[in-house]
Amino acid sequence: MVNNLAWLWSAGTQGKTSRVRRKIALTNQVAIFGCVTVLPYQLFYLVDGLSPYTGIFTVNLVFMLAYAAVLYLNYRGESTTARNLLVGSGCVHALAATVFLSSAAGGHLFYFAVAGFLALVHEQMRASRFILLPLGVGVLYCVCQFVFTPERALLTLPERYLQIMYALSVFGVLTLSAVFSYLFHREIDMAEQEMTRNNRVLEELSSTDTLTSLANRRRLDDFLERASQRLQRRFQPLSLIMCDVDHFKPYNDLLGHPAGDACLQRIADTLRDTVCRQGDLVARYGGEEFAVVLPNTDRLGAMQVAETLRLAVQDLSLPHVPGSEQQVTISLGVTSVATPATTVTPAELIRRADEALYRAKANGRNRVEFSEF
Template sequence: MLNVIKRSWSPGVAGNPSRLRRKIELCNQVGLFGAIATTPYQLFYFFYDFALYRGVFLFNLLFMTVYLVVLLLNHWRWHRAARNVLLVNVCSQLFVVTFFISAGAGVHLFYFTIASILVFLFKRLRVTTYVPMMVLLGVLYLSAHFLFSPGSVPAPVPSPWIDIMYAGSVTGALALLGVFLYLFRKQIDQAEDELTRTNQHLETLSNTDPLTGLANRRVLDETLAQEWARLARWPGALCVIMCDVDHFKLFNDHYGHDGGDRCLREITAALQGVLSRPSDLLVRYGGEEFAVVLPGTDQAGSRYIGEKLRQAVEGLNIPNEKSVTAACVTISVGVSGIDHFSPDLNRHGVDHLLKRADQALYQAKAGGRNRMVFLPYLGASTLVEQ
């Protein structure tokens, strides 16, 4: 049922930006509700004394037709014309109907409803335009209220119907205003949800390597900074591993970029298979380089993980005919870490940990590739190689 109602005010909405869609929907809603709100009055005029109320009845038929034309104009994508026709029609109807049946029926109270939603009908409404329009609505309301007293109109509504009609006008004006604002609130919520999803998607794109689906260098830097700050509060262990695919340029030149991409994805899966903890972070550092952050892992554990990573890639047995060191694709691994954080380490910072892992990687490559080298966080002479 709700979907049917929504479809009734959907003409001209599809294919437009979200901001314009809201304006078109609101315009259609006002048109539909204007026609619907007029119907009870028409029934009264027709059944109570059609001869007396023929004039207002016929005028209302014209106004109701124009309300439906508004939807047709939006369907033809004449959105500005639809909005302008709507505003002229509703302001004219309220004034004309009040002229016929008097201000005692309260029909002119609907000017407040229009004034409350006027700004939402425009894409960009300047103050120099908005203020005169509000003044015009106020003038129309006051004119209708003071000029058309029950004793000075062609077809006054007798008591107690005048009181019932006034109560209905008050209820209708408030109800329509409430419905419009509720629907607009729903549209705002929907727009905010879309914006949130878009921001999350953009954040994911900015933090994710598109080829492998791994986190990127930006995430690595943020994670290292967070882990270093955590260690400053709760001293513990931390290690970083750098991996580089051996002779990957030769592999890429021989097997093509598609083959190189498939190779990197297979290596990614192998590396992920070694890491089991949610806190472990695997990053595509750039090109054929990968980095791993292992919070809470001491030096012995980091050397073990580093060697497991090397073995996992070698175990893939991906042929590499152009390699000068092995018949299959391999990686070189550089590892660095600290077992216990101490305040004096802050003078070097977390960047030094990454630098030491990179130095270890360089030594692994210089030492023949397809091997793991460990360098502690401090000291340039200590070397552990496998």
Template sequence: MLNVLRRLWGQGAGNQTATIRRQIELANQVALFGAIATIPYQFFYAIADFSLYLSVFLANMICITGYIVVVLFNRMGRYWLASVLLLVNATLQIFVVTSEISTSAGVHFFYFTMASVAVFLFHRARLSIYIGLMVLLMFLFLVTYFLFPAGSTPAPVPAPWIHIMFGVSVVASMALSAVVLFLFRHSIDQTQHELLLTNQRLERLSGTDQLTGLANRRELDDVLEVAWTNVARYRMPLTVLMCDVDYFKRFNDRFGHADGDRCLKQVADALQQVCGRPGDVVARYGGEEFVIVLPGTDRAGAVTIGEQARKAVEALRIAHPDSPAGVITLSLGSATSDRGHNTVTELLDAADRALYRAKEAGRNAVVFASA
């Protein structure tokens, strides 16, 4: 039953912004509540004295139809019209029913509920419209209260039913107000959660290379800044490996950019598998260049990881006829912070110079910066 109701109050809300979706769902929820809450009264009128309560029975049937039309309007995309119809239908129903059975049934308390609904229903209205709606609902409440006091109608509901109806009306009006506020609060929380996820995704995208999924240059700068702080504060070693795919331009010229992109992705995956410790970061530096950041790794550890990275790329066996090795290979230059570097920029420059020497030495090699 609950799933059926959810499908009903979700009519027209699909593929809408969070704000519009809240408005649509709230209008449908209140409309469904109004229709369902009216039905028990109809049974009472039919059983107690149908001829006596015929007018209020027919009025309620018209209002139930109006609530159904609200859902249909939302389904058709007529959101503003649905909201207006809901407000008009509910306020008229409260007035008509109270005029038939007096305020002793407590139906007029639903004007307070409609006040809370109206605030959330017309989310883009000007303040003057909100004030006008509140004044109108307050006026209708006072009119019904003074115009139709208990015992003033020709069709009074006999005791104890009138007391039961009064209790049900009060509880229902308060419950509906509470439900409206809860659903709106839940909707706000859901919207905030969606916004948080979107911001997190955007933050990840802003620091992620779109081709390889590695950290990009911006994220690399942040990682190096934090890592260098630990070098200065805790005297921890920091190793940086500058990597370059050998003869990559020739590969691109021969096979095209699509194959070149696939090659870079495979190289990126291989480097990530080698650098699996927490804190290790592999970043795309630009083009076919990569940087591996190894916090807490000294020169001895860099020797091991550098050779593992070189062998992992060579083991991919990506055919490259224009390379002396016949396959894609990697040249690496390594520098460690315990070699007398004063800034992270100096460390990167030292690794870059070591990479240049690796290329001069024939490529597919790892060269370490001298002291």
């Protein structure tokens, strides 16, 4: 039922921050409950005979329209006006009901509920205003309680009716307080979940290369650092592969940057699809250079992965520059350390893998070379 009603009290929350959205939703919820709370009284007046209750029935209708206007104003984006209308209507409505029925009917008890959500529906509130508003509500409650006694009521009702109305008022106030507290905390939980999702997305964006959607240099450095520390404790090997696209500068210069970007994206997809073991990392190191981190992988395993990567890119059969019979290929440099020592830093791993990569390019490209540690 809560989810079915959520669309109604979400009026005006679209496109707002979680903080503002929470306050608008709370205002709408209290306005809805203001209407719902009055309905039992209105039904009683209709069943018992409307004629004696025409005045209070009309007053209730006016304020029900005011609560509906709160939803409309929030829908229009006028949340400040809606909030002020809600607070003012709630106070005046409770006062008017007490004038008609006296304090014995318990209508003035809703001042407690009004005081309870005053601080929550305001965007910002200075300490002086925060004190004055609940104080004003408290004064109104005392006026209703001690001034508008049954002897001064505009309507004379039997004692049993007044007792039933008082019980309904108590039940309404308790229900209103409990439900709006639940809904408010529900909105907070939803806002926290949204913030968690947003933070996760932002964290992923900050560690992802925008062109290839691979991990970027920042994530690579962090991953290498954590992998090295973890494997030092477990005495397991760690391997690193550095890949470079052969003759990429002429390709990029002759065919243009869009073609160069498309080429890098195809190669990045191939590397990611080929290195599919959970726990491994494929990253764009920079320009046309990529890195593959293989935790718990020794020299033999790393060389096999590197050769598989070389063949996978070669099998793409991407044509090189026009007039050339060559295809786009990659050269790879591999390094592996059997048991990472405290002196083996990520920078040292990258340096050794780069040495092997340069040797692969010097020996003819489209090949794999290994650098001893």
